[in-house]
Every structure is written in structure tokens, then in C-alpha cells.
Amino acid sequence: MELIPSLGFGWLNGWIPLCLLFVVQGSLLLVFPKDVVARLFDRSRWDSRQKGWTAVAKLFSLGCLVLLVLTPLKLGTTAFVIGTVLYILGLAALVHTLLAFRDTPLDQPVGRGLYRISRHPQIVSLFILFLGMCLTIGSGLALLMLLASRLLQHISILAEEEACLAQYGDSYRTYAQRVPRYLLFF
Numbered sequence: 229m230e231l232i233p234s235l236g237f238g239w240l241n242g243w244i245p246l247c248l249l250f251v252v253q254g255s256l257l258l259v260f261p262k263d264v265v266a267r268l269f270d271r272s273r274w275d276s277r278q279k280g281w282t283a284v285a286k287l288f289s290l291g292c293l294v295l296l297v298l299t300p301l302k303l304g305t306t307a308f309v310i311g312t313v314l315y316i317l318g319l320a321a322l323v324h325t326l327l328a329f330r331d332t333p334l335d336q337p338v339g340r341g342l343y344r345i346s347r348h349p350q351i352v353s354l355f356i357l358f359l360g361m362c363l364t365i366g367s368g369l370a371l372l373m374l375l376a377s378r379l380l381q382h383i384s385i386l387a388e389e390e391a392c393l394a395q396y397g398d399s400y401r402t403y404a405q406r407v408p409r410y411l412l413f414f
Contacts, residue, residue, distance in 0.1 A: 229307060231368040235298040242296035242365040245315055249357065252319060256326050264330050273391035278383055285380035292358065292373040299365040311363025318357025325349040337392055337400045339407075346411045347404060348385055351378075385409070 257265055271279065302308045321342060328341035329350070342349035355378055362371040389409075392400045 229363075229366045229368050229371075233295075233299045233365060233367045233369075235295075236300070237298065238300050240301050240303065242299050242301060242361055242370075244301070245361050245364065246293065246296050249319060249322075252323065253326070256323065256330075260326075260330050263334060267334060268329060270391070271387075273394060274384075274387045278387035281380055281383040282387075285377045285384065288373045288377035288380065292362070292370050292377065295367050295370040295373065296361055296365060299367050299370065301364050302366040305366065307363045307366050311360040311365075314356050314360030314363065316360075318353050318355070318360055321353035322350060322357060325353055337396045337403050339403055344407065347389070347407050347409050351381065351385065352411055 257268075260268075271282075274282075325342050328343055329338050332338040332340060342353075346352050355374075358374050359371070362374055389400075389404065393404070396403075
């Protein structure tokens with residue numbers, strides 16, 4: 229893994245797995261009911277501080293995306309194989325969580341599927357998926373940007389939990405006491 233890999237446009241760059249993610253996630257969101265998609269992206273209960281930190285986190289995510297697009301895949305390396313496995317696991321988990329989100333009534337917090345072991349399985353899935361992509365291109369800088377964005381995203385996650393508590397009340401409080409925030413720990 230290199231801190232700063234050689235950059236350039238190419239046919240075998242990290243844009244390939246990125247496009248697959250966008251096609252899969254975009255296709256699902258296109259066929260989901262509009263009220264489910266609106267619930268998925270609702271930030272109306274967030275304050276300006278929470279929105280500001282989320283914007284900063286998105287800048288780091290954007291930097292990671294740019295590096296993914298401009299960095300060649302490191303085909304034939306161990307990091308590429310491990311990254312591909314993580315990417316596939318993350319993508320499968322993301323699809324599973326989005327379907328559980330879709331199938332939950334709007335007046336209830338999501339508690340099905342991977343939501344039984346993590347309050348934020350979409351975030352965990354995306355982290356695993358992007359970690360895999362960073363490994364497939366062998367970029368330490370992309371990995372650092374990913375880590376920075378996810379650390380800052382914690383503020384967004386806390387805001388989301390506040391909004392869920394306000395919206396769902398005791399049912400979300402009980403759920404939050406029973407299920408860890410990120411995965412089997414934390």
C-alpha cells in the first residue's frame with residue numbers, strides 16, 4: 229500500500245467498484261416508495277452544528293471518492309483480493325439493510341435483519357465496502373480520508389439517534405439499549 233499512489237484516468241481504476249455501488253444502491257432507491265426514501269434521507273430534526281460537521285465529513289468522503297476514481301486497481305495483489313472480499317461483503321450487507329429499511333413500517337424504528345446487531349448497519353456496511361475499495365487501489369491516503377470521514381460522521385449518527393428518539397420515543401430507547409451502535413461492540 230502506498231500513501232500517495234500514482235493518479236490518472238484509466239479503464240482499470242477504482243471507479244469500477246464505485247459505479248457498481250451507485251448502480252445497485254441507485255436502482256434500489258429508484259424502486260423504493262418515495263416515503264421510504266424520504267425517511268432514509270430526512271435531516272429535518274438536525275441542528276446547524278450537526279449539519280456543519282456532516283458537511284465536513286462529506287468533504288473527506290469526496291476526497292476519498294476522487295482518489296478512487298483516479299487510482300488504478302492493484303490487480304494481482306493480496307490487498308486487492310482482501311479488498312474485493314470486503315467490498316462484496318459490504319455491498320451485500322448494504323442491500324440487505326436497505327431492504328430491511330424498506331420493509332419496516334414508517335411509524336416504527338427499523339429492527340429487522342442486520343439492524344438486530346447494529347443500530348447503523350448501513351453505515352457499517354458502507355465503511356466495510358469503502359475500506360475494501362481503498363484496499364483494491366492500495367491508497368493509504370484514500371484510507372486516511374475514509375477514516376477521517378467516518379470519525380466525523382459519528383456526529384451525524386448521534387444526530388440521527390436524537391431524531392429517532394424524538395420520533396419513536398420509548399420503542400427507540402428500548403431498541404438503543406438492546407442493540408449496539410455500530411456492531412457487536414461499542
